[in-house]
Amino acid sequence: MAAVFALNKKGFNLARGLMVVGVLAIPLLVLGVLDKEQYWLSVTFGILFVALSDPGGTYGVRFREMAWVGLVGAFLTGLGFAIGGGPWGWVALAAFLVTFVSGLALKYGVHRFTSTLMLASWFLIAISVPAEEHLTPATSDWSAQALAWLAGSAFWIALTFVAWVARGRKTQASHFPEIPGDMASTTLTRPAVLFSIIRAAAVTFAVAIAFGFHLPNADLMPIATLAAMKGTLDQTTLVAEQRLIGALIGAGIATVFLLSVTNKHVLEVVIILLASIAASVRSVNYAIYCSAIAGLVLIATDVSHPTNLSAEVNRVLFTLAGVGIAWLVMLLADRLQKASTKTAA
Numbered sequence: 200m201a202a203v204f205a206l207n208k209k210g211f212n213l214a215r216g217l218m219v220v221g222v223l224a225i226p227l228l229v230l231g232v233l234d235k236e237q238y239w240l241s242v243t244f245g246i247l248f249v250a251l252s253d254p255g256g257t258y259g260v261r262f263r264e265m266a267w268v269g270l271v272g273a274f275l276t277g278l279g280f281a282i283g284g285g286p287w288g289w290v291a292l293a294a295f296l297v298t299f300v301s302g303l304a305l306k307y308g309v310h311r312f313t314s315t316l317m318l319a320s321w322f323l324i325a326i327s328v329p330a331e332e333h334l335t336p337a338t339s340d341w342s343a344q345a346l347a348w349l350a351g352s353a354f355w356i357a358l359t360f361v362a363w364v365a366r367g368r369k370t371q372a373s374h375f376p377e378i379p380g381d382m383a384s385t386t387l388t389r390p391a392v393l394f395s396i397i398r399a400a401a402v403t404f405a406v407a408i409a410f411g412f413h414l415p416n417a418d419l420m421p422i423a424t425l426a427a428m429k430g431t432l433d434q435t436t437l438v439a440e441q442r443l444i445g446a447l448i449g450a451g452i453a454t455v456f457l458l459s460v461t462n463k464h465v466l467e468v469v470i471i472l473l474a475s476i477a478a479s480v481r482s483v484n485y486a487i488y489c490s491a492i493a494g495l496v497l498i499a500t501d502v503s504h505p506t507n508l509s510a511e512v513n514r515v516l517f518t519l520a521g522v523g524i525a526w527l528v529m530l531l532a533d534r535l536q537k538a539s540t541k542t543a544a
Contacts (some may be wrong), residue, residue: 210482216475227484238347246352252314254380255373269352277345279325284334295403302395308382327418377482388517398428399529416513423521445489452494
């Protein structure tokens with residue numbers, strides 16, 4: 200528990216949390232006035248992941264990195280919403296390919312690898328929305344959702360351009376220094392490729408269970424599997440513990456607000472505040488960060504698709520199943536690696 204809740208007090212970033220409040224509140228207000236709140240999820244993640252992909256430095260480099268994340272994210276958004284409510288086999292195949300390719304992006308630097316990993320996690324969210332709502336490609340509004348992601352991406356890129364000009368066109372440090380900024384190309388090693396295959400297979404297995412059996416509220420399972428799988432068994436175990444404890448705390452937070460607050464707009468304010476807390480404590484402790492993110496996701500899901508508390512319990516249990524799949528796969532891989540090393544010796 201000491202490792203799970205170890206604090207890096209120097210990582211607290213209040214300014215970033217306040218920035219998140221302003222950036223997320225604007226699209227919410229605009230879409231609320233236009234009565235288009237169903238696009239807020241795509242717009243929000245478009246802003247968030249493009250912001251996370253900003254490596255800092257000269258604006259030319261920053262724009263290039265943010266632009267490709269925005270374009271690829273728009274494609275994955277459209278694809279996810281288009282196939283999410285269709286045959287589960289195609290969904291599983293797409294999940295495997297997207298996750299596998301995200302692993303191969305390590306060839307182009309750790310920063311781009313991190314960006315593609317975020318895009319893979321967004322794709323898993325995108326395929327879950329039409330599945331939860333029982334939508335088909337004809338009714339999922341996939342093209343508008345892709346456009347919403349693109350609009351969110353463009354919104355953040357425009358903000359960074361205005362800030363760059365206002366600051367005298369100087370180089371800008373990254374808003375998220377904890378994300379690796381290395382963009383140097385490297386050679387993919389055999390272990391790196393094998394790990395990409397193993398992780399893609401684990402995520403695909405979770406997707407096949409959730410979508411093949413049409414399990415309601417199981418959308419968090421493949422996301423948890425992807426987030427928990429790290430390069431070693433010890434890393435996976437720690438992250439799995441932090442993510443599980445964070446999910447339990449987040450479920451408690453969500454339950455309190457969903458029981459005590461009935462006004463939709465108040466809950467939307469709570470969502471923004473939780474996002475602000477997550478941004479502020481991201482480098483302080485991953486378990487606390489996961490608590491805020493889990494509470495945010497559960498409340499946001501309930502706001503757009505009102506359910507009962509049993510659905511929240513199911514989501515937490517599926518999160519547990521997702522980190523369990525990640526841990527078991529890494530345990531098996533660890534045992535196989537040790538056995539092959541012993542045989543070779």
